Structure formats: C-alpha cells, structure tokens
Amino acid sequence: MPIAVIESLDHEGRGVAHVEGKAIFIDGALPGEYVEYRAYRSKPRYEQAETERVVKASAQRVTPRCPYFGTCGGCSMQHLDPVAQAAVKQRVLEDALRHIGGVRPQIVYPAIHGPSWRYRDRARLSVRLVPSKGGVRVGFHERRSSYVVDMRSCEILPAHVSAMLPRLRELIAGLSVTDRLPQVEVAVTEAATVLVFRHLMPLTAHDEASLAAFADAEGIQAWTQPGGPDTAAPLQPEGGPGLAYALPEFGVRLDFLPTDFTQVNIHINRLLIRRSMQLLDPRPGERIADLFCGLGNFSLPIARGGATVVGIEGSEALVARARENARRNGLDGLTEFHAADLFDATEDSLAALGRLDKLLIDPPREGAVAVVKALGAQQMPSRIVYVSCNPATLARDAAVLVHEKGYVLRGAGIANMFPQTSHVESIALFELA
Incomplete structure (x- = not known):
C-alpha cells in the first residue's frame, strides 16, 4: 500500500500530499504525518483517498470523541486538536485571500473561540x-x-x-x-x-x-x-x-421561528457580534446598512450603538421578524427593514437606500459580488465589515473592493463557528484608502 508524507490540510480538512507529481487528498491525515492510503477516486492530475494506517502520527493528533467519526459526514476534524483546527482555518482564509483575491490583510485578528463540543443549537x-x-x-x-x-x-x-x-x-x-x-x-x-x-x-x-x-x-x-x-x-x-436568544452585551433579545435562519452556535455568534461592533464602531448620527440582515442579528446591536440602520433581506418573513424584534427591543425608531434581492443589486438600487456612512455585509455562501460591484460614486461607505461563511467568495469580493473600488483590507480573521468541521466563518474589515 502506498505511503505519503502530508504537507498541509486543504479547505475540506483533508491531508494534502504529492506522490510522483500527482496531488493526493487524503481523508483523516494531518500535516507532518506519514500515512498509508487507499485511493477511492483517481483522476489524471489528482487522487482522493482514505487513510488506511498512520505510520508516523502528528503531535496534534487526538483521539476522536465520537464513535461515528470517519463514517458520519457531520464532522471531519475530530482527530485534530481544537486549537490547531482554528490555526488551520486561519491558514485557509489567508490562502484564499492571497490566491483568489490577490490581497493580504494588514492585521490578522486572533481567532474567535468557543466550546468545542455540545455547541450546535x-x-x-x-x-x-x-x-x-x-x-x-x-x-x-x-x-x-x-x-x-x-x-x-x-x-x-x-x-x-x-x-x-x-x-x-x-x-x-x-x-x-x-x-x-x-x-x-x-x-x-x-x-x-x-x-x-x-x-x-x-x-x-x-x-x-x-x-x-x-x-x-x-x-x-x-x-x-x-x-x-x-x-x-x-x-x-x-x-x-417561544424561541429566542439574547445578546446580553447589547441588551437585545431576538425572537425567531424554528424554520428561520439563525446561527448554529450562540456562543460564537455573541463573540462575532462583539468583534463586528468593535470594527464597525457605530455612532449616533451615522446611517449604516446591514445587508442580508436576517431577523436583525447585527442590525439591533448596531442600532443600540445609536446609529440609524437600514436592514435589507431577501425573505419577506425574516424582514417581518426583524421589524417585530426591533419594536420589542424599543429600536424601531432607529431601524428600517426592506425586502430585496441583493443578488441583483445595482448602483441605482444601492443609491436608493440614501446616504450610507458604513456597511455590514453577512451574505450566504454565494457571497455578495453584486453588492460590491454596485458600489459606485453615489454610494461609497467609508468602512465595510464583511462577515463570511465561505473564504472563497469573501476573497473574490475582496478583490473587487481592493483592486476596483479603492478599499484597503485592514484586517481579517476566523471565528470557529463549527468546531470539529472544516467550515470556516470569518470577518474582514475594509476601509476606503
């Protein structure tokens, strides 16, 4: 059986090796390890494989806690120390920004950590x-x-x-x-x-x-x-x-239905909002847009800082929920919510929102390329905080902001929203040069 030396981990948490010039992506292998592997898919330029035996183990290898690990698709990194998992995800983010977007953050933010187990609400x-x-x-x-x-x-x-x-x-x-x-x-x-x-x-x-x-x-x-x-x-x-979660730091409680989208990890969500507010720095008198606002997860903390918030979301049901949450938290005077398809954003549709001093973007995996391309002479917020669940689309959109729109990538870092998995949640700050 062939043996490979693992060089790194890819964005799916697989070990990456090269054997006779061909890239081998090996499930269950860690950087620095020597493993015997068995290929289950072979292409001319690469193979996908499973680890059959670890010949030389990494010091960061740990015993998986779950008896279904290796079979279940819910987790892919239980064999890697949780602190090392965050480091791997940070590297995935930086590699995506560099190779896809051609950008580098001026500052790499410390990883946002939370519980490694029992976190998925x-x-x-x-x-x-x-x-x-x-x-x-x-x-x-x-x-x-x-x-x-x-x-x-x-x-x-x-x-x-x-x-x-x-x-x-x-x-x-x-x-x-x-x-x-x-x-x-x-x-x-x-x-x-x-x-x-x-x-x-x-x-x-x-x-x-x-x-x-x-x-x-x-x-x-x-x-x-x-x-x-x-x-x-x-x-x-x-x-x-009813279902609701609190953001104690901002004196906010958000009600939701079980079929509404909310973050799966309340601990990391609270820390991610804290960092977002630190970077966005909302102030009284400012007018800030929260795009892909959902039921108000970021909008209400922004409004609590005294700024006026314009929340845009594609789902009419979530817009209604956001309005009601704002009313219940006494923030309806500082918020307005509208339903719109942000994947079809144009310069005119963004200009119609009125003056925007700052912008928070929290899109789904597809990213927000239409939004960033639509930023123009009429709408150029001085600061953009971008919360992402897909490093590749964040990097693509960062390329537009930096190379076409004149923004600087001040900083970026990950939030370990999904421990034990390869999923990368991240946050980035862009400012006009």
Whole structure:
C-alpha cells in the first residue's frame, strides 16, 4: 500500500500530499504525518483517498470523541486538536485571500473561540427507513453518501438532544408516515427545545397523539411541517415558551421561528457580534446598512450603538421578524427593514437606500459580488465589515473592493463557528484608502 508524507490540510480538512507529481487528498491525515492510503477516486492530475494506517502520527493528533467519526459526514476534524483546527482555518482564509483575491490583510485578528463540543443549537437531522439495516435511522448523512448514519448519540448536539436520539428513532418507527418523514429540524435555546417533523403525507390522529406524548415526556415542543417552511406550526399551540436568544452585551433579545435562519452556535455568534461592533464602531448620527440582515442579528446591536440602520433581506418573513424584534427591543425608531434581492443589486438600487456612512455585509455562501460591484460614486461607505461563511467568495469580493473600488483590507480573521468541521466563518474589515 502506498505511503505519503502530508504537507498541509486543504479547505475540506483533508491531508494534502504529492506522490510522483500527482496531488493526493487524503481523508483523516494531518500535516507532518506519514500515512498509508487507499485511493477511492483517481483522476489524471489528482487522487482522493482514505487513510488506511498512520505510520508516523502528528503531535496534534487526538483521539476522536465520537464513535461515528470517519463514517458520519457531520464532522471531519475530530482527530485534530481544537486549537490547531482554528490555526488551520486561519491558514485557509489567508490562502484564499492571497490566491483568489490577490490581497493580504494588514492585521490578522486572533481567532474567535468557543466550546468545542455540545455547541450546535441548530441542526437538520435526516430520517431514512432502511428495513434491511435495522429499520429507522435518524442522524447526519454519511461522508460522500446519501445514506444516513446509524446514530445513537452526537457529541456536537446539546446533551439532551443527543440522549434523545434513540427514543426519537423509536417514535418515528411507530408512526404511519415513517417512510414519508424525511427530516427533523432541531432548534434549542436556553428556554425551549423545538423539533419540527417534516412529513410528506398527512398525520393520523394516532401519529399526533404519539408526537404529543413524546413531547411531554422529553420536555420539548413538537412542530409539524407538511409543506414549505411557512407551513410549520406547533402541534400544541400552547406548548411552551417561544424561541429566542439574547445578546446580553447589547441588551437585545431576538425572537425567531424554528424554520428561520439563525446561527448554529450562540456562543460564537455573541463573540462575532462583539468583534463586528468593535470594527464597525457605530455612532449616533451615522446611517449604516446591514445587508442580508436576517431577523436583525447585527442590525439591533448596531442600532443600540445609536446609529440609524437600514436592514435589507431577501425573505419577506425574516424582514417581518426583524421589524417585530426591533419594536420589542424599543429600536424601531432607529431601524428600517426592506425586502430585496441583493443578488441583483445595482448602483441605482444601492443609491436608493440614501446616504450610507458604513456597511455590514453577512451574505450566504454565494457571497455578495453584486453588492460590491454596485458600489459606485453615489454610494461609497467609508468602512465595510464583511462577515463570511465561505473564504472563497469573501476573497473574490475582496478583490473587487481592493483592486476596483479603492478599499484597503485592514484586517481579517476566523471565528470557529463549527468546531470539529472544516467550515470556516470569518470577518474582514475594509476601509476606503
């Protein structure tokens, strides 16, 4: 079996080696290690492989905590020390900025750290009925597969949700819609745990009674979702407190529905907002836009600093939620929210927002290239804070800001929003030269 010397990790957390001039991407291998590997995909210029045996281990290798690691696609870096994980992600960010964007930050911000385990307050669990393999499976997909892992626990989910998984399987196995229930969405806050059962066929009275009994026994709220996200509703309307998370540093509380987008890691979210506000430095009298604002995660802390905020979001439902959150927090006088497709942004649409002194951008993985290209003579904020969940699109957009629009990349750094995975969350500050 061939042996490779691992040179680095790629953006997916795979070990990178070169054997006879060909790049080899090896799952489960770490920099500095000698590993025996087995290729599962071979192309003329590269191979993808699995680690079969570690011949010489890295000092940063640790024993994975989860028994499903290596099979489950939920985590890819449990074999690497958590502090080293953040360093790898910082390198991925800097490499993307340099190689894709042709830019370098003047300052590299310290990594934002939080709990390494039990951090995931939001999750979407897949459900499959597999009679040939023991019945119902509830969990994450296997690596490189549409199969669902036979999970009985999960080390990144909250402890009570992890402990619930075997009983959740039993519940679903007893429903009439077992083979027509593709997923369960999980939302956890300090006051409530909600499970949303997506079903493709109507539930029977027995199904609803089973779900209600399960919810009572587990101390959770059961919701059902027969169609799109707007069809989700509590099985028992008076089932308990609503979902909300607090940002104590800014005296803000945000209410949300279990199908709304919120960050999966409340600890890192709070620290990320703190750093964003430090970099943005909102002040009374300023007018600041929060693009891709969601339900007001950054908008309300900005407004708490005294600035007027214009929040733009593509989802009408989230815009309505943002307005209501602003009202409940006494910030409706400093905020205005609008629904618009920011992927179609133009100079005219940005100019229509009025004067903007500063800008915060928090786009999905696709990035915000239309927005940064639309910045022109009529709209050139002095400072832009860009929160990203994809280093590649951040780097692409940074190239536009620096090389075409006259901005300077003052600093950039990562936030370890998803420990044990290769996902890179980051933040960057741009200022007009």
